[in-house]
Amino acid sequence: MSLTTAPSSTTQCENCEADIRSGALQCEACGHISSRFTYKSRVAASAFALFGGAFGLHRFYLGQWRALLYLMFCWTPLPWLVALVECIAFMTTDQRRWNRRYNHGIGNGNESARVLAIFMITGFLLIIGALITSLYIPFRAFSDLKGLQNQVSAAQTLGESAQRYIKQTGRRPSKLTDLSLPASFTEKYGTNIQIQQGRISMQFDSAGNMAAGSLVMEPVIMGSEAIWDCSESTVPSALHPDICK
Numbered sequence: 001m002s003l004t005t006a007p008s009s010t011t012q013c014e015n016c017e018a019d020i021r022s023g024a025l026q027c028e029a030c031g032h033i034s035s036r037f038t039y040k041s042r043v044a045a046s047a048f049a050l051f052g053g054a055f056g057l058h059r060f061y062l063g064q065w066r067a068l069l070y071l072m073f074c075w076t077p078l079p080w081l082v083a084l085v086e087c088i089a090f091m092t093t094d095q096r097r098w099n100r101r102y103n104h105g106i107g108n109g110n111e112s113a114r115v116l117a118i119f120m121i122t123g124f125l126l127i128i129g130a131l132i133t134s135l136y137i138p139f140r141a142f143s144d145l146k147g148l149q150n151q152v153s154a155a156q157t158l159g160e161s162a163q164r165y166i167k168q169t170g171r172r173p174s175k176l177t178d179l180s181l182p183a184s185f186t187e188k189y190g191t192n193i194q195i196q197q198g199r200i201s202m203q204f205d206s207a208g209n210m211a212a213g214s215l216v217m218e219p220v221i222m223g224s225e226a227i228w229d230c231s232e233s234t235v236p237s238a239l240h241p242d243i244c245k
């Protein structure tokens with residue numbers, strides 16, 4: 001009894017109906033690509049790596065289980081850095097090599113090097129812009145806070161000087177020079193301060209919308225002392241000088 005080899009499993013090409021190996025994604029006779037084949041684009045993979053690499057989107061796109069590792073560590077900068085390196089590697093990979101590795105050797109045209117270059121430049125410009133923005137926002141917040149602290153300190157100095165003037169003279173101040181403030185103070189804040197019949201108002205510059213408004217101090221003289229009414233102020237009470245509290 002002779003042994004015979006079982007014929008290999010075959011199927012027909014969707015286009016020319018020629019016999020092809022079962023599971024083959026491309027017909028050797030006519031070159032038709034099976035509808036079961038999904039082309040993995042180098043540009044798309046690079047885009048996923050650049051913009052979603054921290055979550056492993058590029059590896060999910062390529063159908064690789066290692067994408068789960070990116071999700072496990074997405075709260076750290078490590079996946080993003082790895083994905084950035086992989087993005088560069090994808091964009092610099094030869095098209096034939098890419099197709100052999102991710103497309104079973106099946107080509108789908110040559111993805112334009114110009115498109116890749118434009119994409120790469122655009123992506124890096126976006127990253128640089130995001131980094132600059134992320135640095136600028138806390139710097140601006142710190143600068144605004146510092147400016148606000150300076151204005152609060154100036155209001156405190158103004159209130160103490162007004163209180164001292166009333167205690168010494170028993171009168172309300174009528175002009176800024178009555179308060180004997182340092183020249184540096186009047187040069188910096190003089191335009192923000194108005195005194196009318198003893199009523200002192202100081203305009204707070206907007207510090208990132210943290211405290212835009214005015215501080216109004218109205219003295220009620222009782223002997224050589226004064227009680228200050230600051231109820232007409234529009235800045236938060238936390239910014240009022242001690243004489244208002």
